Amino acid sequence: MPKEEINNLALRRALFYPAAEIYPDSPSGFWEFADAGEKIRRKIVDLWRKELVEKEGFIEIFGAQVLPEAVFRASGHLESFSDPIVQCKKCNSLHRADSLIAEKTGKVVPESLAATELDKLIKKHSVECPKCKSKDFHETKKFNMMMKVDIGATGNQVSYLRPETCQSIFLDFKRIYRTIANSLPLGIAQAGSSFRNEIAPRNTLLRQREFGQMEIEVFFNPHRISEIENFAEVENFKLNLLLSKEKAVKKISCREAAEKKIVSGKLIAYYLARVQQFYSKLNIPEEKMRFRQLGEDERAFYAAETWDFEVETDLGWVELMACNYRADYDLKGHAKQSKQEMIVTDNNEKVLPHVFELSAGIDRAFYVALDLAFRKEKRGPEERIFLDLPIRIAPYIAGVFPLVKKDGLLEKGLEIFRQLNSYDFDVLFEEKASIGKRYAKIDEIGVPFAITVDYDSLKDNTVTLRERSSMQQKRVKIDSLAEALWHLKTGKKSFEQI
Ligand SMILES: [Zn+2]
Numbered sequence: 001m002p003k004e005e006i007n008n009l010a011l012r013r014a015l016f017y018p019a020a021e022i023y024p025d026s027p028s029g030f031w032e033f034a035d036a037g038e039k040i041r042r043k044i045v046d047l048w049r050k051e052l053v054e055k056e057g058f059i060e061i062f063g064a065q066v067l068p069e070a071v072f073r074a075s076g077h078l079e080s081f082s083d084p085i086v087q088c089k090k091c092n093s094l095h096r097a098d099s100l101i102a103e104k105t106g107k108v109v110p111e112s113l114a115a116t117e118l119d120k121l122i123k124k125h126s127v128e129c130p131k132c133k134s135k136d137f138h139e140t141k142k143f144n145m146m147m148k149v150d151i152g153a154t155g156n157q158v159s160y161l162r163p164e165t166c167q168s169i170f171l172d173f174k175r176i177y178r179t180i181a182n183s184l185p186l187g188i189a190q191a192g193s194s195f196r197n198e199i200a201p202r203n204t205l206l207r208q209r210e211f212g213q214m215e216i217e218v219f220f221n222p223h224r225i226s227e228i229e230n231f232a233e234v235e236n237f238k239l240n241l242l243l244s245k246e247k248a249v250k251k252i253s254c255r256e257a258a259e260k261k262i263v264s265g266k267l268i269a270y271y272l273a274r275v276q277q278f279y280s281k282l283n284i285p286e287e288k289m290r291f292r293q294l295g296e297d298e299r300a301f302y303a304a305e306t307w308d309f310e311v312e313t314d315l316g317w318v319e320l321m322a323c324n325y326r327a328d329y330d331l332k333g334h335a336k337q338s339k340q341e342m343i344v345t346d347n348n349e350k351v352l353p354h355v356f357e358l359s360a361g362i363d364r365a366f367y368v369a370l371d372l373a374f375r376k377e378k379r380g381p382e383e384r385i386f387l388d389l390p391i392r393i394a395p396y397i398a399g400v401f402p403l404v405k406k407d408g409l410l411e412k413g414l415e416i417f418r419q420l421n422s423y424d425f426d427v428l429f430e431e432k433a434s435i436g437k438r439y440a441k442i443d444e445i446g447v448p449f450a451i452t453v454d455y456d457s458l459k460d461n462t463v464t465l466r467e468r469s470s471m472q473q474k475r476v477k478i479d480s481l482a483e484a485l486w487h488l489k490t491g492k493k494s495f496e497q498i
Pocket residue numbers: 088089090091092093129130131132133134
């Protein structure tokens with residue numbers, strides 16, 4: 001769907017909107033979410049938690065957002081977490097040097113390239129300023145993207161807002177291993193905000209300065225990378241792989257990927273399968289998803305293997321999760337900086353665990369879910385817009401609507417609303433506006449069902465249950481509503497079977 005329509009819908013229903021928007025000079029790249037938007041976003045995290053954290057027996061943490069400088073000295077962020085910035089001499093606009101070159105040449109510019117090398121390429125390809133077409137630039141400078149925070153009254157304890165959620169996981173590894181896990185592989189997860197001082201935030205939720213991440217670090221014994229419980233469950237599962245030197249996606253089973261060494265071991269294939277299965281639950285069609293294998297010049301220098309999980313949208317392929325085999329880079333760095341031992345005993349063997357990382361964006365998943373769910377239907381002279389969201393991430397499961405406010409219908413509706421609420425269903429009650437307007441509202445925010453209380457409800461204790469996407473309706477006994485919604489929510493029954 002063209003992003004303009006998503007953005008219009010987002011503002012019209014307050015799904016997401018700029019932070020501090022009443023102040024026009026607020027910096028861009030910060031967003032807020034209300035009601036349905038907040039709920040959809042939260043439910044994506046809940047789905048991740050259920051499918052990729054709890055089912056795998058992983059441990060979730062809630063870490064601090066502000067961390068001391070030493071952490072980022074060890075992680076390498078202080079030294080190398082920077083974008084190459086170049087300024088136009090004529091109009092003073094700032095640009096990312098690597099993007100300008102890549103746009104001109106159509107080729108990926110390696111992240112590791114020094115500023116002086118970038119300047120040479122700018123000259124060689126006569127790169128122009130996208131704003132004023134001048135070819136005269138200042139020298140490229142590396143700009144660190146971390147946001148600095150001064151702690152304490154004297155401000156001399158330099159800290160940073162975390163640029164990624166995973167550092168706390170590395171810092172906490174030893175304590176969690178000792179107190180809770182005591183064995184490998186050990187998965188530790190965290191969801192929350194991260195902060196990057198992006199030069200040019202753009203595409204609303206796709207490039208922000210504060211953004212949601214859900215990250216998992218799987219710590220394992222590198223000598224046992226192909227010993228993973230439950231591999232049998234996925235061995236025939238087909239991964240959509242775009243290998244680094246190929247043009248088309250290949251469907252390759254986990255077993256084949258491991259046997260042919262397309263991945264470093266069964267453990268990697270296993271988690272890639274779980275990732276693909278997780279995103280399928282967001283209703284991403286099979287043909288619109290792929291793991292793109294990053295070539296050597298694209299990967300972070302410490303990564304032995306990287307697969308970017310990408311989804312095709314109207315904005316092109318969007319990366320939703322980076323799956324990085326980080327080896328022992330992180331634990332080694334923190335062991336050296338903190339002088340704390342990170343070696344553990346696994347199967348009577350002393351090892352420094354290796355890490356396979358599943359690093360996902362929350363807001364990107366949210367945006368892509370909206371993009372893929374957006375529907376516009378012509379109905380006679382009118383147009384209907386609805387979000388065909390999967391039930392598990394829908395903001396509410398149903399709206400409860402008394403047809404009119406009088407003759408006891410309001411009270412009956414409230415009774416149903418309270419009953420469903422007590423069963424822990426997310427339901428919405430609305431008595432204002434015409435029934436058509438109320439349907440239109442919940443259609444637009446992706447609520448899958450509407451429950452309408454009318455005069456017959458008072459006589460025979462039934463209500464109308466309406467399905468959003470098909471607009472089919474049926475009468476359901478009030479007493480069996482909760483059970484019906486539970487069947488629909490868990491997928492045990494379809495709407496036709498109710
Ligand atoms: Zn310019």
